[in-house]
Amino acid sequence: MELSEFKNYLIIYEKDRLSQLRRMVVIDSKRETVYYPLGPSFIQQDFSTFKEIRNDHAALLKVVRFERTSTGYVDLYYGKDKDLKSKMDGKKAVEEYWLWNVKTNNIQKFDLGQNRSVTDIGNGTQFLHYDGNELRDYTRHRPLLNVSLYNSKTKSNYPIGIIQPQIVSSGNGRYLLYQSEDAKWEMLNTSNNKRTFIEKNDLRNPVFTENDQSIYFESSAGLWEYNLNSGLLTQLNASRGKKVRILNTDRSFLSQGISIYHSTIDSDTPLIIESLDSISQTVSYYSLKGHKILQDFLITKNKVSKFLHSDRLDRWCWLEENYNLAPMLKESAKHASAQMLYNENQNDRSAKEIRQEMIDYRLTNGKALKGLLYYPQHFNPSTQYPMIVHIYQIQHTKSKEYLIPKFDGLGFNIRLLLEQGYFVFLPDLLTDRRGPGIAGLECINAALDALADHQNIDHSKIGLTGHSFGGYLTNLISTQSNRFAAYISGSGVSDIIQSYYSLNRNFPGPHYWQLESGQYQMASSLADNKQLYFNNNPIYDAEKLSAPILLWTGKTDENVVPENTMGFYLALKRYRKDVIALFYHKSGHSLTDEPERLDLNKKALEWWAYFLKDQKEVPWINQQMKKDAH
Template sequence: MKALMNSFLCKVIYIIMMLLGMFVIRYHLVLQAQTPRPELEKLAKDIVEPLVTQLSPDGKYVLMFETNEDSKISLIISETQKPFRKIHKTNVSKNFFLSNDVLVLQVGSVFQKIDLKSQKESEIQNIKTIDFLEAEKQLLIHYDISKNNMLEIYDDHFILRQRIESVSRWQKTEGDLIIFEDKGEKKNLLKISSDGRSNRTIWSSEDEIYNVAKSDTEKKGYVVSVSAAKGLKTYFVSSDLTIVELDAPSIGNYTQINVKKSSDANAIFLTLSKRLPADNKIVSVWYGKEKDLSNYFYGERPSIDVLWYPEEQKVIKLDSDYAGYTGIGRSNLFLRRRVDKEKVDVIEGADKVDHGEMHLWNAVTGADELLDKDGDVMYFDKEGNFILRYVGANWKLLDTRTMTDKFVGMPSKAVPYFSSSGTILWSSKGELWEQNTNDLQKKKIMSVNADSIEVINVVKKSTEAGFHRKYYYLDDSYPLIAAHYDNDLRSTYYMLDQGKKFVIIQESTDRIKHLQVSNDGKNFIWTEENYNKPPVVMAKIKSSASRAVYQYNSQDKGARTITKKQLYYKGVNNEDLQASLFLPANFDPQKKYPVVLWIYEKQQEFTDKYLVPTFKNRRGFNARLLLESGYMVLVPDINYDNKGAGLSALQCINNALDELAKLEQFDMRKIALMGQSFGGYETNFIATHSNRFAAYISGASPSDIIHMANSFNYNFKSPDYYRIEGGQFRMVESFESNKQKYFDNNPIYHASKVIAPMLLWTGTEDKNVDQEETRTFFSALRKYRKTVIALFYAGEGHTITQYPAQKDYTLRMLDWFEYFLKDKRNIPWIDKQMKDAY
């Protein structure tokens, strides 16, 4: 019996070993399906990419986050002046300047405090999270369960103010720090005193606390919501701890609450909503009258807007014929948009200018004023006292306190910024004007020889009134100004100090990012880079020359040898367009080079970015790896007219190629075209209409816009016709209105005309452009016996996000072009198609 058992075990082990061996062989073959490129892999491995920078309050230090090819994030802490001492950290999740010279970090579950002058460090273990309330100068350290979830509050000198145990979380609400204390059967809300030394219980109950918000009524107090058997219960807790319950049978049960800014000083403005369960029956019934199809996935989410007057124990339900209620200042005025009941779908028209009726409603008097059509452009100052609207190609200023409405006499293309001093700054071409909001008198405060200027440290806050209806103001004493020169991407950067112009960065073609100024307006940092210049962090004291603080990728000498040439050609309406032609490192003008085109729309504003050699290519393109592999790379601009996006792209690319053909170093027989998403659609279309390319790569791309227009978009949970008609595809008309235009711009209807090999790729979880768009085009090309390979990346979406898939695709991209542009053979995964090709 023992012998039989041993025999059986031997057979089992043999079978397992055989299966493992087959798996290893198969896995090895998959890995070796692409050509290894050790030089490119080494180049990528040594490269880091900057993420964000942060300047210390006094400008003496700068924090620089970077990531490498393995997506490991590091922090470099550096002085901004000599000797530029540096500290390196990894795994940093939070950082705060406790004072000018003291930095605190959260590194995993460890709190670290660094004295930057002495570079001495101390640390505390078993940390959940930390926070620093700058205005109150309070440091919060929250411990894990090993210390009973204790919260410690320190001042900015790291002196302990108080300890509180059993803390589940905290919330900063309109200047108040509220602590959620969980004592088991008792759930408490504690308000911390302004000095952090004491606390006051403002709420206590057995119910779980859902949310707390500070009331902006004249009576102050808090809005507290707790979980109940049938949803939420909400209470107003006044400053003297008097409690009033929101009790109105007409509003029904709700499971979510949002406290919003109210313009009525006596009312709390709430949106109450609930989520009904999705229909999980054997059949899901979809109705043509249902305007929000996402309800069939998430369940219905009915909501109501109410004004709650706790002192009067009164609730007013706001008119549901309007939406986007937005409180304006303290005027009792609410901006609201009349609901368009003619819409078929809620998302219809989301990409267009909103010409719907906008009203200004007074919650106290009930007066309602229909505003002039604003073209979906409306800006509010910080307090909500003024509304700037774009009315009939003119700017109009409404004072919500007096309800006076006047044209301001500024050009239609001028851009406004409400300033911290209560005026309006206007940028118009190369000029900056300041306008008084009372008498509308204006004066020019800055003039430069530039195509445009912009204020770059503006605060932008969205509202529910519309996409371009938002708060737009300066909250800084020192406006930072960028002056741009469009044709060659030159820019100059300034600061305004008490109305005087000061140059921070002289005119440069470099790409400038993360420009920041210290609290006193004397110290500046920024990052500058270019296509052939690795990023460098620069610093400057107002009265001195700029200096390099930290150079990223100093070992990347090859970047310096890459050059760029601009090509000029005409667009579809005879407009002037440009293309950037990148020439490989050590370019030899005596040689001929294959060229790869990457297309989308207008792209020149991105061509001054450092060309990072990486395999982390979400959109399936990396210019630097192509250049290192001996290709020219052309990045052209495309514009559009009413004949459709496909035909417009074809015309622009043909014009760009005509200009490219004038270069002797360009091999007309060895040119490839590639694009992703909308650029992939353009690639598909051009492939069906051109004989000028030797190969194509198209990723996550539409191929049948007639089907797509009426297909369901699982990303937006709506039909896609709005995107085809009025969005990026620019068809303008519906299929029913102009079928010929759709036929003419539809790639799949011309699939039989493709004459060059196509590599298609997509993610199997793409919810934006369904993978079937790729599979359908693949099937059509296959039917007509075209050379085509399709890559379906499991679990990937509209872009490739996981590194193994990113690297797999990038190697295949390089293989594809090497095979068809450089005539290299013996690439197994391509040979498998070519040897069996028709």
Template sequence: MHKLLITLILILMLSYNSNAQKAPNHFFKDSTWSMAKPLAISPDGKWVVIGEHYNNNPRANNTFFINTDSHQKIDLTHFKEFYNNILNEGLVVGRVNKDLTIYSLNKQDSIVKKNIVNFDTFIDKTIVYTLDTNNVFSVYELKKDLTKTKTLIQKTNIKKYYLNNSKNHIILVNNDNELLHIDSKSMKIKKLLNISGEFSYIKWNFTNDAFAIKTNNVVTLINLTNYDIKSTIINEENEIDNFKISFFRNNDMFITYETKTNEKIPQRELVDIWKGNSRLILPSNFQVKYTKKYKAHVFSYLKNNLTELNRHIDNEYINLGIPNLLLIYNQFEFEDFSQITANSEYFLFDITKKNKSTSLTKAWNNSFQTSLDSHYIFYPNKNNKTLELINTKTLKKEHITSVPYNTKLWTIDNQTILYYNKNKLLTYNYVTKKFKTIVELDNSLDITSIIHNKPNEHKLDLKKSFYFTAIHNLDKDNNYIFYFENNKTKTAFQTKDLIDLGRLSKKLTTSNSDNLVFSIENHNMPPKLIRLNKQKADTLFSSNINEKLFNWRKSITVQYKDKDNVILNGFLQYPKNFNPNKKYPMIVYVYDLSFSVSPKNFMIPKKISAKNGFNNALFTENGYFVLFAQTRVTDKGPGISAVNNIKNLLNNTLKKEPSIDHNNLGIYGHSFGGYKSSFISVSTNLFKASVSNAGIHDIVGGLMYRYSNSRKKPDWVRAESVQLNMKEKYSQNPQKYIDNSPIHQAHKSQTAMLLITGLQDENAHWLNTRRMFIALKREQKPVIALFYKNIGHNATTENPIEKYDIATKVLQWFDYHLKDSTKTPWISNGLDYNKYSLTPL
């Protein structure tokens, strides 16, 4: 028997591995279901790149360039590494296999250059930089007619090159360790200096016309406007770690690093000591550790000297670029783990005087923004929820009560900022103290974002055009894109569909911001690709999916109220071939007020397309109603609130749609939804079967009193606030924690529960699921748990086999319980406590 069992295990493992190796190609081979997304737009707006994906393949199966005027489509699926190298005049640079290819979309002609190691492009001048395997660095000026391409520079003996962010200054390093410079304007090569040893660290200044390098312990600053070169030595005998340079706006440098001393930290190989008053808790890896020294220096460009500052792990600095000024703070002083990110008190630090002065109150370390002339610093004051600014010359502070404290700011000039608040775009002149309304929309609209072709810059020129988005503040289905030009605002696009702007990337807007490309979709419409040219909208690409596969889809909205009379929504989707005279089972999807899977997304009814096992299109395709349930946490706690929400929503939904079989209801949730699904399952008999994926089942031991290895801190903030929002410590109301914890209600369960987790999950730790399984098993409740070896909190595109397997088992679970599809051995053999089973896998 023992040998037979081992043989069975080996056969199952070999079978699984064999299928696993073949599975990924099979998943994405069928092109019946495809999704298209815009990937980039050329700087002049003449060509758009589109990726077509089969069955949510993480990589595009087909890549097309589409002409925005003629809609001519060119298939360049074989073209790689081109996204940052799309130029004007229909020119694009990338790789075909290993060869560098310069392709003309307009002429459908190309130049091939072999043996290229690295390449870059300078869009403004239509220039290509290359370095080949023979150490030849070349600069080519491209023409519309590729046969007229000019070779501007060919320099031999080059081993590396570096570009500034603007790509108009090129630094070369040759095999003789000479540092050379090429200015893209003159294309002249100038030797800068000889360097001793290799360097890999280079940092450019604010204006991209000076840079610093480190070679050994020497830091060299080179100003390319006048070829002024200055060096300073970092005198350290011990090894330097975490070396960083940042510039001030006057080309001074702020240099920080750490050195490892020879002083061992005692007992670190033996014991990890956690102290009750610690503001920093990091588990030890029990390797030999040495004390570190934290160092900071300021190099003065004009004085050519180095000033050392006192730096320590709890005495840290932030460089905002303001000459002779830093921010200094203690990142641990107010750390009590009650917030995701602790507030710190920041002070201005005068570098010359080496002292700290004015406090900037408590804020986040990534929330500071400066004016263009460095005379002002803006930051949120969380205490009184206002935006605060300080004049760096007079040290006078001002509270701007009319500006939302957590809003994003754009700098307009040396004395003006722009922001949005509800239906208005406004400017504030912090010198004259005057507000001005730039845009005022209808009161029913809320502005949601500004689309900028350089999204990482907090600078906006109101003399140039830009797009911004808004949403109806009551009917959230109404989405708008507006176009701002010459101080006038015009509606550019309006839809009830879901607008996908990607990451507001500059790749989807042209250099002059006149053109924008995005996609729209809804539950029963695949993504359409839209190009906006000011107010003119043009559909560039529509899906070629046979409409008969999805045009039957139907969705309605069901409203209900929670205990606080807040109006919430449910979104009910109908089964395929719906017959009002029949009864259909229903799956309820629960998460929060918003959804990680939107009811507006066009979903492909394939298992590989499921997100963590849930795919509403797969369910409706297989004869289920699907109800997306908005839920809200009240003062009763997240679990009890969810029960109240779902009861009220189900009551209204069943009244509205009598074809739902109320005796065959299932519920699914992932993460926070997994917690809610678990709690509802053990607290009510509303559902016949449930799936709880990556859920927190034990609020006390699994969250409140757990240390998070991913966040490197205790997790009680996630219980007291954030999503669970218990609003008080366990010691203040232990009964509330117990009453809202699924594991403490497990003995009441009347629902067949499928628990799923990944053994790499550090977010909702997988031990929650194991403990919940044990609690249910102890009371002989119907439960099966799935533990996936290679999954974290989410099954991602890197886990196609697991994604497919989870979706398969979730569908089988609901079919078994809600459709009496009982011929599923892994379920039927695992639930009957009158029999026993082994787990040979």
């Protein structure tokens, strides 16, 4: 049982206990009338949905039945299959769509071809339809869509064409915004099928005004307004050069699985803006009407993780934090000073003692990168300390996140390591045409070179760690570098070629897209550039491991399957390298089981202490490291 989106109807989904058949019952909450849109009889279905159409007395109904894709004794896969998820699940969803007119109680079935999904755009007459698997080849995370627009009154069909899988509709469905294959914004006027290109890069998250006069675009360099009457795109002065977000948009999704949604704001309502200034390192919040700032709410150098305001904009509150400042809940009002509602710093007085430094470094191509260096607790400038380097991708943007001391699911916690007397370094890593591993190796070398003159770092006692993509990078670097005394790699790919030709059950289908256009950014298939894949494959150089490595994974991981960890362990074992592998029974990609989390964090701290602090009385490590251990 549920209420429709605009609260006009109560929908009850009934199921017959004996036959397992189902039916939909709709109650008009205003007229107190009961309807059976699909008929009073119970029918064969697995579930159905009711989508009230905005500004119209109508609804889009969907009925779904599951058909088995397996015979029970064999799973049959074809080279031309485009829906591997159904093969993996053992069932395929068969969908039927109906347009129900509440006033007349008439119902019209959509007959637009096999496997077509239907989405309303808000005018009660026109509907988008597409086959979500038609262009799926698994080289993209989300496939392109071949979309058409159907008019239920004229029974006509207008082909929009092949576009990116995101469509933004104005409130009344008059305009549709989407990106072409080459990521350029195109607008379709659905009343006359006129198309308009908006020639500007770095525009995102469009918002229509309710009166169809303007579209606002966010960007990393300010706020832009597109006038729907004149066709002019103008940058608003108040936000020029800053990364902005509009906080008070009304967004309602029109479909499941594909990003199709209304994005609107009332024409008379000021925009509530979040503005990030990279030069002053501040974030500010204000209300904006046209080019004029109506009211400044706050500006701070801290991170604001939540900002809320009253409808009348006369009161607002926010959650504020920094790396050395526990979260604080504050409130303010017009003509009033900010008041503290809750201050977690009273329970964490040592946080303010944390020291952080931003490290700048460059690659050979001149690209500038940054890294976060945290100093050990109770730092003594006359003492040398070991350092632990954590890698993933871009990490310097986390510089204002509060450091919570806890045993987390990755076995890595900055605050705990600082308390144990380590430097902790988080350098940025990029990938390029050489592949993520080789490019990452240059990044890590450049980052360490930037710290070469730091006299308080013991450069003979540096450890490297990473999880997931960071685990892959750790695996690769461990076979190519001699700058580290020990490694910890969690849930990382060890054989990108085996991974490329394997199934991912978190994102059902093969891993092609992850390697080609996802995090790894290889930008080619294996067949088209085998040497690129060979150069970036950790397991191919397992015999070159330069220091002891601790591997860990969850045995229920369906993203980076535990066979990756086992494969790397077996390769290292073959070449008599110092490796210990941990396989946690109950957890997946990160550890969710409490005893397993505690065990991993304890073992990680012992591992670093053993190799970076020479604290050698650790039986489970000595079992590997001491020659006479059994």
